[in-house]
Amino acid sequence: MKIEVLGTGCPKCIALEATVKTAIAKTGKFVQLEKVDDIMKIMEYQVVSTPGLVIDGKVVSTGKALSVDEVIAFMQNA
Amino acid sequence: MWKESVDYLTYNILHLEGHLGEAINFFIYDTIKIWFLLITIIFVVSYLRTHFNTEYVRAHLQGKSQLYGNVLAALFGIITPFCSCSAIPLFLGFIQARIPIGVTFSFLISSPMNNEIAIALLFGLFGWKVTAIYIGFGLLVAIIGGYVIGRMNMEKYVLMDVKPMEGELDEVKIKLTVKERAKEAYIYTRDIFKDIYLYVVIGVAIGAFIHGFIPADFIAKYSGAENPFAVLVAVIMGIPMYSNAAGVMPLVEVLTGKGMLLGTALAFMMAVTALSLPEAMILKKILHVRLIGTFFGIVGLGIIAIGYLFNAIL
Numbered sequence: 001m002k003i004e005v006l007g008t009g010c011p012k013c014i015a016l017e018a019t020v021k022t023a024i025a026k027t028g029k030f031v032q033l034e035k036v037d038d039i040m041k042i043m044e045y046q047v048v049s050t051p052g053l054v055i056d057g058k059v060v061s062t063g064k065a066l067s068v069d070e071v072i073a074f075m076q077n078a
Numbered sequence: 079m080w081k082e083s084v085d086y087l088t089y090n091i092l093h094l095e096g097h098l099g100e101a102i103n104f105f106i107y108d109t110i111k112i113w114f115l116l117i118t119i120i121f122v123v124s125y126l127r128t129h130f131n132t133e134y135v136r137a138h139l140q141g142k143s144q145l146y147g148n149v150l151a152a153l154f155g156i157i158t159p160f161c162s163c164s165a166i167p168l169f170l171g172f173i174q175a176r177i178p179i180g181v182t183f184s185f186l187i188s189s190p191m192n193n194e195i196a197i198a199l200l201f202g203l204f205g206w207k208v209t210a211i212y213i214g215f216g217l218l219v220a221i222i223g224g225y226v227i228g229r230m231n232m233e234k235y236v237l238m239d240v241k242p243m244e245g246e247l248d249e250v251k252i253k254l255t256v257k258e259r260a261k262e263a264y265i266y267t268r269d270i271f272k273d274i275y276l277y278v279v280i281g282v283a284i285g286a287f288i289h290g291f292i293p294a295d296f297i298a299k300y301s302g303a304e305n306p307f308a309v310l311v312a313v314i315m316g317i318p319m320y321s322n323a324a325g326v327m328p329l330v331e332v333l334t335g336k337g338m339l340l341g342t343a344l345a346f347m348m349a350v351t352a353l354s355l356p357e358a359m360i361l362k363k364i365l366h367v368r369l370i371g372t373f374f375g376i377v378g379l380g381i382i383a384i385g386y387l388f389n390a391i392l
Contacts, residue, residue, distance in 0.1 A: 043170055043171060046133065048164075048171030049132035050164050064262075
């Protein structure tokens with residue numbers, strides 16, 4: 001599984017990255033985590049409100065600092 | 079009823095009198111009232127907001143004609159959340175979807191101006207009439223400002239090269255249950271309230287001090303009809319205050335109560351929300367200074383005009 005956090009350094013983006021790390025640790029899954037801060041790459045995902053959460057190339061959430069449980073739910077549905 | 083309870087508390091239980099009593103009475107009354115309204119209105123707005131997000135707005139603005147696009151963008155600005163930190167992806171994303179920059183600016187002016195904190199405070203402090211005037215004229219500034227910028231051919235001042243996408247964006251649908259929406263609205267309200275409740279207390283405390291101790295003539299002399307530059311000064315002072323809107327607005331209420339003209343107060347509040355220095359700094363990374371200057375200039379002039387207009391007719 002590959003998770004990408006899209007964000008240009010806004011407070012919510014940093015919060016989401018930390019949340020995703022906690023969620024990964026909690027599930028114990030093997031996950032490749034990448035922080036994407038290149039604006040052009042973010043645009044390619046058609047995301048206009050950061051932070052964006054991308055799981056295996058699919059955008060699952062935009063503009064929200066999710067909770068740990070919400071991230072885990074997204075991971076299980078992917 | 080709330081007014082009577084606070085009166086009873088300050089005068090009968092605490093036995094306070096004179097200036098001090100008046101100031102403390104005002105402080106308790108206003109703080110709790112504003113807190114209550116903020117929580118209620120932010121919850122309602124953020125609940126409605128779960129139906130829209132910026133991606134949804136972008137898909138709906140795509141391919142709309144100039145003026146209609148400006149009007150639509152300004153209206154969308156009321157219901158979508160805005161954070162200056164996401165101004166860059168928003169701006170570039172709109173260009174990518176081939177939305178004209180004038181329409182994008184209509185959204186960029188309207189969205190922070192009609193934010194839920196400002197609306198909640200205005201409603202609580204000044205009543206629905208002033209709130210309606212604020213929103214109505216705010217929309218007008220956003221529509222006309224965006225339209226004028228759109229006619230100035232300033233696309234060349236966007237410093238980043240965005241490849242316009244082919245074809246149309248898919249319809250964005252947000253499927254959530256009522257419970258999920260309520261939960262999201264609750265979390266949002268809680269986070270916002272945590273950020274601003276202290277500013278409200280500080281703003282009201284200073285306001286209470288002015289209310290109890292500073293004579294009305296003093297305020298009227300500097301911000302009332304006697305000072306022809308009041309609107310201009312108010313707008314310039316409003317620019318660096320964006321993040322403190324929650325603290326600034328209770329102060330403005332006290333000042334208007336003491337003789338500051340309503341047009342001046344409106345212009346000041348619009349400047350606080352619509353012209354934000356941090357947003358300009360962020361946009362500077364992708365926009366030429368000339369474009370940002372034009373944006374601030376046009377919005378500033380619009381707000382000043384509204385201020386003088388209201389001072390003249392009210």
